[in-house]
Amino acid sequence: MSVVATGQIIGPGELKRLSPRFWLARQTQLALFWGPVFIASVVVALIVNLTTADLVPVLVALIACTAWLVERGRYRSWGYAEREDDLIVTRGLLFRHVSVVPYGRMQFIDVTAGPIDRAFGLATVQLHTAAAATDARIPGLVRIDADALRDRLALVGEAKATGL
Amino acid sequence: MSQLPPTMPPAAPMEVGQTWRRLHPLSPVVRFGRVLLGVIVVAVPSIAEQPAFHHSDDGFPISVIIYSALLVLGGLGGFISWLVTRWRIAEGNLQIETGFIRRQSLRIPLARIQAVDVISPLSGRFLGLAEVRVVSAGRGAEHGRLAYLTAAQAPVVRARLLALAHGLEVGTPEPPSLPLLHVQNGLLLPALLMRSQVLAPILIAIAAVAAIAAAPLVGAGALGSAITVLVISGLGVARAFNEDFDFTISEAGDGVRLDRGLLQRRHETIPYGRIQAVRVVEPMFWRVFGWARLEVDVARQSVSREADRDAQQVARTLIPVASRDQALWLLARVMPDAHPNPPPDAGPPARARWKAPLSFHFLAAWFGQRYMYARTGRVQRSTIIVPLVKVQSVRLKSGPLQRAFQVATVDVDTAGRRWQASARCRDESEALEMVRHVSERARLSRRVPPPRPAAPVPVPAAG
Numbered sequence: 001m002s003v004v005a006t007g008q009i010i011g012p013g014e015l016k017r018l019s020p021r022f023w024l025a026r027q028t029q030l031a032l033f034w035g036p037v038f039i040a041s042v043v044v045a046l047i048v049n050l051t052t053a054d055l056v057p058v059l060v061a062l063i064a065c066t067a068w069l070v071e072r073g074r075y076r077s078w079g080y081a082e083r084e085d086d087l088i089v090t091r092g093l094l095f096r097h098v099s100v101v102p103y104g105r106m107q108f109i110d111v112t113a114g115p116i117d118r119a120f121g122l123a124t125v126q127l128h129t130a131a132a133a134t135d136a137r138i139p140g141l142v143r144i145d146a147d148a149l150r151d152r153l154a155l156v157g158e159a160k161a162t163g164l
Numbered sequence: 165m166s167q168l169p170p171t172m173p174p175a176a177p178m179e180v181g182q183t184w185r186r187l188h189p190l191s192p193v194v195r196f197g198r199v200l201l202g203v204i205v206v207a208v209p210s211i212a213e214q215p216a217f218h219h220s221d222d223g224f225p226i227s228v229i230i231y232s233a234l235l236v237l238g239g240l241g242g243f244i245s246w247l248v249t250r251w252r253i254a255e256g257n258l259q260i261e262t263g264f265i266r267r268q269s270l271r272i273p274l275a276r277i278q279a280v281d282v283i284s285p286l287s288g289r290f291l292g293l294a295e296v297r298v299v300s301a302g303r304g305a306e307h308g309r310l311a312y313l314t315a316a317q318a319p320v321v322r323a324r325l326l327a328l329a330h331g332l333e334v335g336t337p338e339p340p341s342l343p344l345l346h347v348q349n350g351l352l353l354p355a356l357l358m359r360s361q362v363l364a365p366i367l368i369a370i371a372a373v374a375a376i377a378a379a380p381l382v383g384a385g386a387l388g389s390a391i392t393v394l395v396i397s398g399l400g401v402a403r404a405f406n407e408d409f410d411f412t413i414s415e416a417g418d419g420v421r422l423d424r425g426l427l428q429r430r431h432e433t434i435p436y437g438r439i440q441a442v443r444v445v446e447p448m449f450w451r452v453f454g455w456a457r458l459e460v461d462v463a464r465q466s467v468s469r470e471a472d473r474d475a476q477q478v479a480r481t482l483i484p485v486a487s488r489d490q491a492l493w494l495l496a497r498v499m500p501d502a503h504p505n506p507p508p509d510a511g512p513p514a515r516a517r518w519k520a521p522l523s524f525h526f527l528a529a530w531f532g533q534r535y536m537y538a539r540t541g542r543v544q545r546s547t548i549i550v551p552l553v554k555v556q557s558v559r560l561k562s563g564p565l566q567r568a569f570q571v572a573t574v575d576v577d578t579a580g581r582r583w584q585a586s587a588r589c590r591d592e593s594e595a596l597e598m599v600r601h602v603s604e605r606a607r608l609s610r611r612v613p614p615p616r617p618a619a620p621v622p623v624p625a626a627g
Contacts, residue, residue: 091492096567098560100603107471107555130463130579131556 007045015079015090022140023075025120030071034064085160087127087153089136101136104160105129109150113143127150184250190291191312192242197287197372199238207231220227237510242301251310253324258298264474276300277329278462279480284432289429294318299462315411319431326418326433339417340564345494347411347484355485356404358449360543361397365390408484413494420498429519431481436464441550442495444504447545456491458482460498461580495549501533504547510539515569516589529574529587529598534609536576536602538585547592550585552580555606560599562592574598 041060044070045053073093081088086102110126117139123146127136141149210227249262253274260270279299288294294315298308313321323338347478356362369390376383379515409426441461450456460482483494495502506588510528517524528539539547555576562572572595587598 088605095561095563098599100558100599101601102555102557102607105605129556129577131577131584133575133577133584134557134560135559136557 003077011027013021014081015088017076018075018138019056020127021120021142022122023072025116025122025140026071026075027068028120029116030064030068034060038064048088071127074134075114078139080103082149082152083092087136089138091137097135099134101129101134103125103156105131106153106157111146111150123147125153127153154163167195182252182254184252186250187246187291187310187601188314189246189259190293192239192246194291194293194312196238196242200235201421203231203235203238214385217481223556226541253328256328258325259326260308261311270308272298272300274325274328275331277325277435279432279434280322280325281433282322283525284315284431286427288295288312289315292316295437296321296325322431322433326435329435330418341414341416341421343412344497345413345483345486345490347408347486352411352485353405353406355450356446358447358453358455359397359401360448362401365393365397366552369394375430376584381512404484408481411481411484414481415497421480422482424481424484434460434462436498439498439551440554440578441548441583441585442499443583444491444495444551445549446488446545450485451545454488455485456488457485458491458494461583463579499535499549499551501532502537502549504533504537504549506530506537506539510537512571512589513591516571517569519565519569521589527588529585529590531598531602531605534603535549536585538576538587540586541586548583548585550576550578552606552609554580558603558606560595564597573597574602576602 006038019130038057038060041057045057062136070093075090077091077093077095077096080089083106086100089097089099089101107128107130110128111123112126113123121143122140123143124137124139126138128134138146138149174592177312191624194334206225244264248264249260249268251260256274258270258272258274260272262268262270277298277300281297281299282294283297284294291479292315293312295309295311296313296318296403297310300308307341310318319338326338333493369387372383372387372390373381375386382540406426406428407430408424411424414421414423416433419433419438422432422434423432424430424432439460440463443461445457445459446455447457458481460480462480466588482498483491488495492504494545494627495504506528507530511529512520512524512529516527520527522542523540526541526545528535528537528538531552534552536550536552537547538550539545556579557577559575559577560572561575566572566589570592571589574587574595576587578584590598
């Protein structure tokens with residue numbers, strides 16, 4: 001965890017992490033893609049009678065491992081904190097982002113869930129402000145948590161709402 | 165207002181817009197005029213080249229029949245569209261109903277109006293017509309266009325919309341405006357020509373001519389592309405000159421007024437408190453003369469339709485060219501207490517030079533009680549000033565290279581579409597401080613009343 005990501009904006013331990021189920025979902029997604037690719041590469045290696053062809057599955061496995069590592073890093077980089085007056089979202093492995101969105105500026109909140117998310121009972125909460133550049137998105141929350149977070153945000157947002 | 169008798173006499177000037185009204189009967193003519201011109205441009209050459217066997221039995225070229233049919237259909241469509249379109253101002257909304265097959269009913273809450281423009285295109289000016297265009301925040305198709313009203317009606321409608329937007333009485337007349345600055349056309353043209361888009365290709369062309377002696381092929385190639393670029397940027401200059409011709413900025417009780425345009429006159433009104441950000445732009449060659457340009461950003465929706473191409477030009481010019489003193493004076497009018505000169509410690513740490521070698525000399529960011537300032541640019545120095553009241557979110561970004569140099573970028577977003585104040589390559593711990601302070605002050609700034617424009621100060625002399 002970089003100094004920048006948590007640092008002095010919020011105290012350590014205040015940052016909430018994503019559900020481990022989200023990591024499971026991501027791994028499933030990875031497996032769904034890399035599994036068939038790996039099998040295909042093995043088949044190719046068996047059919048093509050060349051020594052260099054044997055390297056292909058190894059290469060695919062290496063790339064898959066890297067993808068797994070990157071995905072794990074990204075999963076770990078996600079975090080959010082509900083503070084008194086604003087919401088903080090951190091994300092990104094290579095390019096770190098720390099977004100601060102005051103509750104009063106929220107325009108509306110989206111809760112979305114894709115097919116894999118739904119299979120794992122997860123949902124994504126997205127905050128929208130009047131600024132198009134705001135990218136406060138919290139993926140991989142357990143459905144109940146996501147709904148609760150949405151309701152909480154909507155409540156404080158309404159209480160502290162300000163115009164443009 | 166809601167208890168009006170149904171048999172109200174129409175069109176007493178002050179009653180404009182309370183009952184359902186149609187647009188001016190000549191509006192389809194103006195709207196259709198451009199299409200007509202386009203069709204003629206396409207049709208005439210193709211008819212002229214018509215081979216004989218394409219003629220029908222009567223001797224008329226078939227294409228003439230097709231084009232006339234298209235014109236008649238288009239004219240009919242325009243007429244029907246005029247017939248079914250009506251508008252009124254009622255219940256705190258600007259209401260527009262339109263559409264023949266697919267009825268559309270538009271309600272624009274006046275409290276959310278961001279700006280009101282009166283636009284007179286060339287064809288409309290001949291017929292004495294003008295368009296009122298309402299810019300509102302939000303992402304839907306809430307683009308209110310009243311095209312066209314009579315030139316006398318348009319300012320009345322605008323005054324009414326603005327009065328209601330500010331919560332004043334319905335009949336409040338348009339407040340008198342006080343002219344602030346006028347841009348001499350004799351200054352505008354050289355200023356536009358001094359932009360690097362124009363000067364750079366000229367310099368390249370000169371260098372290319374010199375190079376032709378040494379390496380004819382390379383020189384000729386460079387000359388050709390330089391001339392192409394020059395033609396394109398020349399068109400840009402002509403367009404900008406047309407848009408900003410006879411530029412006058414004035415101040416009224418309800419906002420800043422901008423009047424500009426050669427062929428198409430625009431009268432824009434930006435209400436106070438709707439300005440999301442102001443940018444001071446100083447292109448490289450302008451700094452020699454001490455000129456500057458001011459642009460403002462207002463909140464508005466994303467516009468993607470071709471028909472609204474004018475509106476896509478999201479940033480508005482507050483003053484196309486002025487001496488730096490005048491520009492700063494004007495800035496102080498729209499943003500009281502803003503100080504766009506960086507304090508000595510506003511620059512990034514020296515090691516940021518390795519991350520941003522080209523723009524390092526201009527990078528600066530600082531904030532005060534009311535505003536956040538960020539200066540960027542490689543050859544063109546631009547300073548963005550964002551009122552902390554308007555800050556929507558604050559973001560800290562750091563890429564791998566930035567982390568290697570222990571610097572980070574702080575972005576401050578507003579509801580404007582165009583810019584975010586970007587404090588680039590700050591020291592990491594300073595960036596964290598900045599995020600914390602800016603977000604806190606943005607929150608607190610909502611509790612104090614917004615600053616009103618300061619008392620008039622005389623305009624500084626042109627530099």
